[in-house]
Amino acid sequence: MGGLACALAFGKKGFKNINVYESAADLGFVGAGIQIAPNLVRVLDRLDCWKGSVIERDATNVQSASIRDGATDQELAHVDMPDIEQKYGFPHCTGHRASLAGGLYDACKKLDSVRFNFGVTFAGVEEFGQSGKVKFSLQPRQGDPYTVETDILLGADGIKSATRYSMLKALKLDAEVEDTGQAAYRIMLTREEMSPYPDLLALLDDNGVKRWIGEKRHIIAYPISSHNIYNLSTCQPDENFASAPSAMYTTKGSKVVMKQVYADFAPIVQTMLDLVPEGEVCEWRLRSHKELPTWTHGRVALVGDACHPTLPHLNQGAAMAIEDGATLAEVITRVPGGGSDPEAVTKALKVYELLRKPRTTTLVDLAAFSGRTLHLGEGKAKEERDRQFAAAKEKGQPVPDKWASPDVQKMIYEYDCLKDAAERFDELYAGLT
Ligand SMILES: Cc1cc2nc3c(=O)[nH]c(=O)nc-3n(C[C@H](O)[C@H](O)[C@H](O)COP(=O)(O)OP(=O)(O)OC[C@H]3O[C@@H](n4cnc5c(N)ncnc54)[C@H](O)[C@@H]3O)c2cc1C
DSSP states (O other), X not given: OHHHHHXXXXXHTTOSOEEEEESSXXXXXXXXXXXXXXXXXXXXXXXXXXXXXXXXXXXXXOOEXXXXXXXXXXXXXXXXXXXXXXXXXXOOEEEEHHHHXXXXXXXXXXXXXXXXXXXXXXXXEEEEOSSSOEXXXXXXXXXOOXXXXXXXXXXXXXXXXXXXXXXXXXXXXXXXXXXXXXXXXXXXXXXXXXXXXXXXHHHHHSSEEEEEEETTEEEEXXXXXXXXXXXXXXXXXXXXXXXXXXXXXXXXXXXXXXXXXXXXXXXXXXXXXXXXXXXOOEEEEEEEEOOOSOSXXXXXXXXXXXXXXXXXXXXXXXXXXXXXXXXXXXXXXXXXXXGOOHHHHHHHHHHHHHHHHHHHHHHHHHHHHHHHHHTXXXXXXXXXXXXXXXHTTSTTOOOSSGGGOHHHHXXXXXXXXXXXXXXXXXXXXXXXX
């Protein structure tokens, strides 16, 4: 997501020679739903990648959030969201990852300046470009490795980022990937599969997001693909990966185990889990990273999950990656001297970090905090949480599920990363020695 956004944003700013290197043979979309929050729609709109795009066409405009007790299906809090667009200028949508990535890709393909190189794996940075060019090595699927020179290298290579590894190694810094102790099943049910069940069809046809919560577990669910697919994303203690090699991130799960994990959830949830075809249970390890001391070195910078991986409980991971890409293009466009001075570019990349790191750190921490609150077991803390859920039924009150809380929505949704970059670039740049 971050890589596509960088390519599109730089292309739109008129940069002439943009290469995207992707290790997969094609965009290879892992099917799953994604929430497309107003702050993300705002950036897509600025990149001419919203109105009339496949992203907008396939999106569901979210009108409400319902937080429910997993065991009883009783509603703990209900947040009406009919006025999100009116408040923030852009709607809150849900969509398919394939539409979001596909829309960004289609927009990139309209630009002559952007070239995609699939089946090519980034292998490491050789020079970070403090004085001369940045040099890095690539390994194509077929053929020998080769070195590429560039003015700027942006590492949007996800949670397992080899760019981050290269950078930290060069800087002799230690910051490790961390286990969150949580894992997720990602499930998509088709209209056809749901059609025998009127209560499930009602979920599919609704413009709402549902979250069923229980001790140490929850399931978030919403319609995607023009209400033709119901997307469920779960979160439970990581049992299967705990003893697995650290490089493992996804695995085929067992339907029996999945059903056991949610055995005490309400019948409506059981019916949906029963519909998952045998052999199609996929479990994701939810990993995180110690906060990085730096996101940039020379003229190399990290983007998205490579520098701020997050638990998905605020649904902002892709949004933050795409905001990073748009901010980078905004910042680099403003480099004094038009980019001819490597030192000025290095400083501008630091401005990007100064603009983005405090905000992404806040959201990453808030997502983890919200997860802890959602997963509380019996006791005083849960009683207090449920009291707050009940109070939140009144319009405008804070909701313990931070994703659905109007105060948190305001903080996240009204933020305009491009305006922020434009307004603060000069001051932040001047403050760097
Ligand atoms: C269960 C779950 C639910 C989520 N729900 C939401 C949501 O609702 N809303 C939201 O905004 N976010 C959500 N996210 C988070 C979101 O998916 C990620 O934060 C986002 O994809 C990060 O984008 P990225 O570009 O940084 O990394 P990625 O999307 O991981 O992309 C990295 C790319 O780099 C490529 N790559 C990796 N290594 C190399 C290499 N060495 N050489 C070349 N290419 C390489 C990969 O193949 C991949 O294409 C969710 C995540 C999970 C796990």
